[in-house]
Amino acid sequence: MSKAPAADQTRLLKVQEIDSRIDRAQHQREALPEAQRLAETREQLAHAEDAAATAHAELGDVQRDLTRIEDEIEKVKARQERDQTRLDSGMGQAKELQALSSELEALKKRLSELEDKALEVMERVEEAEHKSEAAQAAAQSLREQAGAQSAEVELTYDRLDKEMAAAKLERATAQDGLDEKLMALYERVRAKSGGIGAAPLRSGRCEGCHLAINPGDMSKIRQAAPDDVIRCEECGRILVRDEESGL
Ligand SMILES: [Zn+2]
Numbered sequence: 728m729s730k731a732p733a734a735d736q737t738r739l740l741k742v743q744e745i746d747s748r749i750d751r752a753q754h755q756r757e758a759l760p761e762a763q764r765l766a767e768t769r770e771q772l773a774h775a776e777d778a779a780a781t782a783h784a785e786l787g788d789v790q791r792d793l794t795r796i797e798d799e800i801e802k803v804k805a806r807q808e809r810d811q812t813r814l815d816s817g818m819g820q821a822k823e824l825q826a827l828s829s830e831l832e833a834l835k836k837r838l839s840e841l842e843d844k845a846l847e848v849m850e851r852v853e854e855a856e857h858k859s860e861a862a863q864a865a866a867q868s869l870r871e872q873a874g875a876q877s878a879e880v881e882l883t884y885d886r887l888d889k890e891m892a893a894a895k896l897e898r899a900t901a902q903d904g905l906d907e908k909l910m911a912l913y914e915r916v917r918a919k920s921g922g923i924g925a926a927p928l929r930s931g932r933c934e935g936c937h938l939a940i941n942p943g944d945m946s947k948i949r950q951a952a953p954d955d956v957i958r959c960e961e962c963g964r965i966l967v968r969d970e971e972s973g974l
């Protein structure tokens with residue numbers, strides 16, 4: 728059985744309390760609900776930005792369609808004007824004038840078709856504009872939400888980091904001059920026992936595993952010297968006796 732001054736064993740409980748506090752803050756930092764929400768918002772934002780880019784591209788497509796139709800309308804009108812001028816001049820053979828006249832008929836029909844088409848595409852442009860604006864607005868709203876959530880997360884990280892830094896200073900004082908072998912044993916047990924290396928003995932129970940200590944072991948504990956380092960038979964943790972142990 729290893730030995731360590733009884734006072735050091737009692738002080739070890741303070742070290743354990745501080746270590747548990749550091750562990751809790753560390754765990755909180757790693758599993759922050761705000762960070763989880765931020766990650767979700769960022770994922771939604773990525774989707775919203777994709778949707779906005781797609782809507783913007785679709786708007787560009789229909790705008791180009793409309794421009795093409797409008798250009799064609801301009802060409803048809805120019806040709807109509809040229810034909811009309813020639814026809815109005817009355818110069819040329821009857822056959823030519825006849826051809827101009829039928830071309831003007833065809834152009835008129837073509838223009839009417841193009842104008843119908845332009846109206847239809849204008850409606851699609853309007854729809855695409857609304858869709859694109861809505862998608863941009865949705866992305867912007869998520870961007871703002873992510874910004875606010877990110878600030879919240881940073882604040883919480885900051886608070887936890889300060890708590891941890893303060894606890895680490897406190898720990899340095901708490902373990903200063905503590906029996907080295909006892910500390911080494913504590914660290915070893917703590918590493919494999921879920922962060923709890925030392926626990927007090929309270930009313931016949933180990934506060935590490937919360938199991939009752941059998942009467943045989945209790946009587947051994949009662950007979951042990953104050954500087955004997957007792958280990959819980961159930962969980963292997965360092966079992967610290969103090970005035971509240973009721974021995
Ligand atoms: Zn135990």
